[in-house]
Amino acid sequence: MKCYIGIDLGSTTTKSVIVDEQAKVLGRGITNSRSNYDTAAAVSKQEALVAARFTLFRRALSATPALAGRVDGLLVDLERHFRLVQFRAQLEDLEETCLRHSGGLRFAGQERALAEALGAVFRELREEAIALFAPGARRRSDFFRDLAGSGFMTAAEPVCKASGLSFDLMLNVYDKSIIEVENRKGEAGMDGKFLEALDSVLRTRAAGGAAAGPPLVADEVVRPVRAALQIPLEEVYVVGTGYGRVRLPFPKEHIRSEILCHGLGAHLMHEGTRTVLDIGGQDTKAIQVDENGIVENFQMNDRCAAGTGRYLGYVADEMQMGLHELGPMALQATKTLRINSTCTVFAGAELRDRLALGDKREDILAGLHRAIILRAMSIISRSGGIRDQFTFTGGVAKNEAAVRELRNLVKENYGDVTININPDSIYTGALGAAAFARRGAAA
Amino acid sequence: MATITTAALVARCQALFDDISFGAARQWKAAAPGRKVVAYMPIYVPREIIHAAGMLPLGILGAGESLEVIHGDAYYQSYICRIPRSTLDLGITGRLDFVDGFLFPSICDVIRNLSGIWKILFPEVYVRYFDVPQNFDPEVGGTFYRHELQELREGLARLAGSPISDDALRASFALYNRNRRLVRELYAFRAEAPWRVPASELYLVQRAGMVLPVEEHNQLLADYLAAARAEERPRRDNCRVVLNGVFCEQPPLSLIKAIEMSGCYVVDDDFMLVNRWLLEDLPVSGDPIAALATAFLGGSTETGAKYQPRRELKGRYILDAVRASAAEGVIFAAPSFCDPALLERPMLEAVLDRVDVPHIGFKYAENSAQMQPVREQAGTFADSIKLWSAP
Amino acid sequence: MTASAPSHRSPVPVREVVKEASMVKQKEMIARNYDLLTSTAEHGRKVASTFVPGNLNELIMCFDMLNNLPEINAIQNGMRKLSGDYIAEAEKRGHSEDVCTYVKADLGMIAKGNVSPNGKPLPRPDLLLLSYTGCFTFMKWFELLREEYKCPTVMLHVPYQGDGETTKNMRDYIVKQLRQEVIPALERVSGVKFDIDRLRGYLRESARAEDDLVWVLESAKNKPAPIDAYFGGVYYIGPIFTAFRGTPDATEYYRLLRSEITERIRLGLGPITPEGDMKSQKYRLVVEGPPNWTSFREFWKMFYDDGAVVVASSYTKVGGTYDLGFRHDPDHPLESLADYCMGVYTNRNLPQRIDLLEKYMDEYQADGLLINSIKSCNSFSAGQLMIMREVEKRTGKPAAFIETDLVDPRYFSAANVKNRLESYFQMIDQKRGSAPSAA
Amino acid sequence: MTITAGIDVGTGCVKVALFETGGGAPRWLGRRVERIRQRNPYALAGDAFDALLEEAGLRRGDVAYIATTGDGESISFATGHFYSMTTHARGAIHLDPSTRLVLDVGALHGRAIRTDARGKVLSYKMTSQCASGSGQFLENIARYLGIAQDEIGTLSLQGTAPEKVSSICAVLAETDVINMVSRGISAANILKGIHVSMAQRLAALVRGIGVLEGTVLVTGGLGLDRGLVAAIQEASAEAQLPVQVRSHPDAIYAGAIGAALWGAFRHEKLSARPPGALAS
């Protein structure tokens, strides 16, 4: 099967989108770019290929009459089990790496204690993993780094207290190890993981129980899945875009400006789009496109990363919360505090100041979100304002509080315009790139 | 005994200050048919002419920290001061829709270019770039300026719909003379007893003069003076400073307060110089236009936005201010990216260094939120005077 | 505010693929001028420091004085990668990060020995002739220089065209200042008596060169454009905006240049770049704003590598808007100096600037407007976003905005500029591609 | 004998110092530093102060002057407040009397303070509001690289080919660093690169303030970072500043020390003054 791939190498996350010859999206993949760019590109592509497999599974399973009406549930289960398998493999890797690192000079004399503590921590993490991927569970992030990291912190604190080990020391072991683990591509044995996950689904269902769902006839399911796994995914043309695009191992013709990709991607997601706002990790762009998705004007922030997605990242770190949790908390605010400095690094300091003055976390967060959106509004205004329809993309579009502020301000300043926010908006740039890849191959 | 307290007066001024929709000026305009309002920006315009035409001069000093600027940033890059962008935002959001004329005085290239932007965005408004001579010879600069004033007078008369008579001008002179006298008196009183006139209060009372008719402002000044004289206030262990560089974009009120709270009494400043531009009374007889010109050429205040033809006099005004107000030091506060203030500063510093007057300097924006560095610097300044002066 | 060909000692040599006679001539003129300036001890001629916009070169020559232009020195230092240090020096001496870097580069240069591109120290000026036109910062700059040199300073205040026109009052004011302040000051300093006929002679010479300059700049209306009216343009305006206007040298330079360009048009050649003749011309641009000098070559390369040629620029009008018809006029010498001063690009109000750019977009058949916004320069920059909107609105052509600085290397972010330019070019492409086949 | 305390509330840590003065050199009674880590710094300051008093066998009432500095203006139990530059100058002189310039480098700020031999602030310069090149930034990067705070200095000293951090923005600089990791640059060289760029900014402050000789004492938390101190020395030498850059094991306490000592001074001055002369 012919695949056209767009990779958006962002400053915080790297996204890939695979489209087929009919320009239908086969799969999307995302990973942290906070490591090696080549790896990030490879991993996100890998993830997109995984997703593409799921699309193929869906096609194959849907063609099996016996499964009618049950495909959705099955796929959700399959994915959950697959993620768990994946997570466990990484966890295992992390534990080994941590153990290896606790042998260093710094830890001389404490190796044993460390090893024991690590053992205890990872035991807990493994147990938690099941709950983490239980049906309907809400995860604070999609990335291993975040999930394992926050789990590690929570688990390590009591363990350290009990064993008298320094928490900083434990943290240090983790910090040393996570980069390595994150940077391993781990492509090998993907097919095996699908089958392992499938097997696990079948077993759980067979075992019955409240959440297990109706049991399945193994053969009915395994055959189409195996068949779908046989279909080769052929990478015909890859186009790269995004902040790190110059680092991509592609020739110049395979690289497109992120502005163009976002413009086109937004147009493909919502045909009527005329104004696009993208708030990513370290930049904010406002793009005006015409009825064909062609860029007419754009503005972006420069040099200073104030008020971008990383800002929220810092805030989340500071509050020891997941990015997913910031928005909901800000929505609890009873009043919006006024925050003027959107310097990313000072965000933490400002936050602490405000907390010390007795302001509530919710209210401060609401203020921070508003500050980001205000900055974005300025950039939009500079690019020519908002025209109908308005599409909001980039990672921050996933943040409900940011979206709410944006809606309010758009209404106040530009009246009633349609605001599109796509659940897959983070993939806008990659989608545009994939479309360029399809065109590139045709040319 | 004054019947009105400073607190009540200041509260009124604060309300005027907070109202970025200019309700007071709107009310004034609505009170009688045909009234018109002419806005102006820093640093100096002859408000007497506007007043004499029966119109309300309205001083615009940006939107301060309370307005969330959205559109203004579409017109200005990050390395340009904030006052033009917040002013534009006031315009674009309709907060200045009652303004019939707008004067942009010669202070710097930013305001100069803003006059052009205003012409394009608000074609229905009478917009004039008001040039003043940088040549102070009565024959050369004076002739030019008299013509400019005459043109302004004619332009404003057209806007007002009737000519501006000499008598009307002289009557306005008298009112503004009184205003300047009261302001001078207030400054003198403050320099004498700065704990009785906190910097933020003096600021607000002065600032009220930007939006109130001069008659009302005169009353306000007189009331405040009387009230301040009547009230005792605790005196703190603060040092005395002159604040310089704040003549255009305004620092947030919290910054003015932060300076005082961290141990510095402000005993002179260059806020709203338009109130103090002419150093002497305008004669209320003779040719009024000539009088305005003469006062400007020979008897107006000095600042970074004005040329000083004689090198030996350059920057002397800061020393004069220090001496007149018995200050112990100078705080230079300038808007970020403000060429007139920031390029002037080293020359002023040199003058102070020659006679060992200590000084510090920092930058601000009208929406600066972090007062920490300001407190830090003003506080250290005050500390050093506190710790090192004789007990 | 203009470039002149980098001096013969320039550490960033042009790869001399083609060395046209005019280039040789210009280099020689500039070198000679610096040699004159740095040998006043020998020949005893007096020196006036003055600015490019509204400079009174003809008048200065009437007093046998030499003309030293701090802006040009700053540019030279920018191109020779010295300005960064000079700016740091000025900041160390208390100047703010925020202010115009020309001023700081100049003050830093003085602090570090005031060495001219020929390696010898520049003389202390005998007169600071402050032509206060088009830029407020000039006034502060010369007040600061006056502290440095403690020499006579004379101010020529040129009123701004706030209402988009010059009035009799404005002109009279300037002429009066020339008569009563500037000329007497020049006489006092030089000891030479003013001779108005001598001035007429120089003005006549100026007008000749001005005709050819206009022809050169307008040659970019051809397709392909034989010149780049921005990166090349800054060289072409050198002589006329600086110490050579009114000299036979300048006239000769423009005559040579004109004949060379005539030849290029005949051969259908594009502009000469540091890497030889520019090949394909895919985008025709109008540029507003001064260039960046510290990375001038790198900046230019981003254009010609992608096939972008600048067909008209406002920057080449900072020393006079000759293409709008103004010529120095020997019959009205002082009045024409006044008109010249009032007419320089940055002394025009924003609506006039927009009109001019719109006219360029049409007359030069440009694909778009590019604004290079300079952090230093409020005179140019405050209002450029408005300009961009209006021109876009009126012409329907796309505009782009980049931000750099004149001579502060810290504010040239090559990656950023390139990113924007590439996006802009791809955008023009995409727009073109779609236009006919939209359906 | 007078007992005074200095409490320095920073953005990263709270520091408390307890001194006894009168009759000869001031004497340390105790010191304490607490990382703030999302806790309320004012409450933390109170707790740390009380814990320190307990260690020394004292009560709040025994302290003649409790002086705050840093962000401690609003601490209610303090006698008075001195601003950071005032206290760092004094603290630095106490730690090293040959100090003529204090470089106070903390979590979010950098300041150069010129002082005379008595600890009087003569002039100062601060890094701009922007947070790039701050201690916080270094801390973030170190965590990212998996390096503990006290390892930073040692590692950086091993760097041989420092990798330049080009971005002026801390966030963008972080991306720079990530790039470096992906290019296989060693942690030592990355850290050294950050130290070098921080040191250049700091040396520019030193140069800007016009100090030409004597000791530059690096105070604040980053005074403990030997790599940074070495880099500042190198950068100063490069800028041809004939100064000695040093630190002190108690450098992080400089502010608290200064506050305690100025408190003692002020206490004496005030005791000599008729009561109620000033309301404050």
Ligand SMILES: Nc1ncnc2c1ncn2[C@@H]1O[C@H](COP(=O)(O)OP(=O)(O)O)[C@@H](O)[C@H]1O
């Ligand atoms: N699930 C989420 N909830 C809230 N915010 C998110 C979420 N995912 C990402 N973000 C925000 O989006 C930013 C990354 O956006 P992205 O468009 O991927 O940036 P880039 O392309 O620069 O990597 C993060 O810094 C974060 O603030």
Ligand SMILES: Nc1ncnc2c1ncn2[C@@H]1O[C@H](COP(=O)(O)OP(=O)(O)O)[C@@H](O)[C@H]1O
């Ligand atoms: N041992 C150490 N080595 C290196 N840096 C340290 C060490 N201890 C603390 N720091 C740094 O010092 C900073 C705190 O310094 P400090 O002067 O207390 O700042 P503040 O006053 O702003 O809290 C922290 O950002 C931390 O990075």
Ligand code: SF4
């Ligand atoms: S703040 Fe300064 S630069 Fe800005 S408009 Fe006012 S005078 Fe001009």
Ligand code: SF4
């Ligand atoms: S502000 Fe602009 S015009 Fe004025 S001196 Fe600087 S660069 Fe030249």
Ligand code: SF4
């Ligand atoms: S202000 Fe903050 S976000 Fe902006 S450049 Fe500086 S560190 Fe980066």
